[in-house]
Amino acid sequence: MADQGLVKETACAVVDKLKAGDVSPLELLDVLETRIAAVDGKVNALPTLCFDRARTHAKTLMQKPAAERGLLAGLPVPIKDLTNVAGVLTTQGSPIFKDTVPAKSDILVERLEDNGAVIYAKSNTPEFGAGANTFNEVFGFTRNPWDTSRSAAGSSGGAAAALASGTAWLAHGSDMGGSLRNPASFCGIVGLRPSIGRVAHTVAAAVDRNLGVQGPMARNVEDLALLLDAMSGEHPGDPLSLPSPATSFLSAARSGNKPKRIAYSPDLGITPVDPEVKAVTRRAAERFAELGAIVEEAHPDLREAHECFHVLRAFDFAISKAQLLRTKRDLLKPEVIWNIEEGLKLTVEQLERAEAQRVALAARTLEFFDSYDLLLAPATIVPPFPVENRYVAECDGKKFDNYVEWLGIVYAITLACCPALSLPCGFTASGLPVGLQMLAKPRAEAQLLAGAKVLEDILGVRGTTPIDPRPPR
Incomplete structure (x- = not known):
């Protein structure tokens, strides 16, 4: 009988056991x-x-010597159900693709397998990753292990719930408007949206699509860095992809490098935030002062974020899904139809304005990092909400205009092109996880991971997962 105690081990510890021959991939x-x-x-x-x-x-x-089995050495990893794995059902959470079995894997999956990952499952996602609550007509709802009446968020909700409940040591996710960061926050694990090009993937719909990126999820910062190392590297099939850095991300995470000047913002100046979430994240951010860091309340000017993201996201849905609207409309959920139709209504003038807004927003954010090493904010504006709610309709007295506006605190950072992670930083009074969003300037993942690991050590939240799923309180 395989040792179930291994479920609670870190990914780094399990990989060490694999490399030492103390455990096998089959076990x-x-x-x-x-x-x-x-x-x-x-x-x-x-x-x-x-x-x-x-x-x-x-x-x-x-059959290979242990030293030749790659960075992950045979560690099992699940893949989000938006990404193709050869010979495995890949539904994208859509009835349209409920029987689709691709013949070829995504570049990302091939890279992971070359680095010693063993793919054993697909994690649940909302239809086409649209929306930050993981449910679809093919597989139903994914529930939050901390309270199974609550949402695991989305769109990488299945991956986050697997990590939190001990059915994965590491997991793949993706992020356009917070799809790695929101589930990490809700499920008490770590999720990283890397810089554009950091993780190569198979190009679809447009060569230069870059709102969405692929990234790692894990239970702690070191494990996250290990998976980022296994995912990273340039590939000719992805013209935007970046070469791997000379120093591994795991080494960077373990470096102990401390940030000197930190900015914290409770709302990035653009969104309401639940008062309890504000309080938990502020307390966590202020603990950097214990290291001698200066912690100030500040944020870059992100005023265009809502208008800009709405337009660019709608355009992305139009170019990637318009054909499905024309041919399979009756099988699409209302939110996906709305996204595509919003995109098809756009004018060239709207696109011109949105692209200019993004350039200005990203430039101001980069300038902000001349003064600060890291920017911290809530990763999600509310604690985990009831799973049957399709989205957050209002927060702290403000009603939202559409089903994605509540995600402004994460999609503003998408527009700024910054690497950003969600780090477990505490709990609400009712015991639900809260995530702290941490970000650095573009391509500064090493600095971000080092800072996140230092704060993780101070906060003492690491090790709270995996848990057995808990019934509603």
Whole structure:
């Protein structure tokens, strides 16, 4: 019987055991299969399993010497259901693709497998990743392990819930308007939106689409850095992709480098925020002062964020999904139809204005980092909400105009092109996780990870996951 105690080990510790020969990839798959059978029915994080494929891959990997099995050395990793894995059901959360089995994997998946990842599951996502609550007509809702009546957020909600409930050591996610950061915040784990090009992926719809990026999710900062190392690197199939840095991200996370000057903003000047979330994140940010860092309340000018993101996101949906609207409209959820139609109504003048707004916003944010090493803010403006609510309609007395406006605190950072992560930083009075959004200037993931690890050590929240899914209180 495989050791279920391994579920609680960090990814870095498990990889060390793999490299030392203390455990095999096949044993880890047995551990996960048992754990999934025990807990996933309560959260629905990993609706598609591919253990036969995983064991075949693991056996092939095990024919190599341990030192030649890649950075992850045979560690199992789930892939978000928006991303193709060869021979595995890939639905994108849509009835249109409910039976689709791609013949070829995404560049990202090939990179991970080359680096020793063993793919054993697909994690749940909203239809086409639209919306920050993970539910779809194919697999249903993903629930928050901290309180199964609550949302795991989205769109990487399945990945976050798997990490929190112990059915994954590491997980792949993606982020356009907070889709890595929101679920990380709601589920008490760490999620990183990297810089544009940091993680190569297969190009679709347009060569230069860059609102959405692929990224790592984990239970702690070191594990996150390990997965980023395994994901990173340039690839000719992705013309925007960046080469891997000379120093690994894991080394950067472990460097102990401390930021000297920190900015904290409770709202980035653009959104209401739940008072309890403000209080928890502010307390966490102020703890940098224990290291001798200056902590000040400040933020860059992000005033165009709502108008700019609405236009650019709608345009992205139009170029990537208009054909589905024309041919499969009856199978699309209302929010996806709205997104596509908003995009098809755009004029060239609106696009011109939005692109200019993004350039100005990004330039001001970059200038802001001349004065500060890191900017901190809430990762999500509310604690985890009831799972049956499709989205957040109002916060702190303000009603939102549409179903994505409540995500302004994260999508403003998408527009600024900054790497940003959500770090568990505390809990509400009712025991629900709160995430602190931490960001650095573009391509400064090493600095960001170092700062996040230093704060993680101070806060003492690391190690609170995995948990057994908890019923509603």
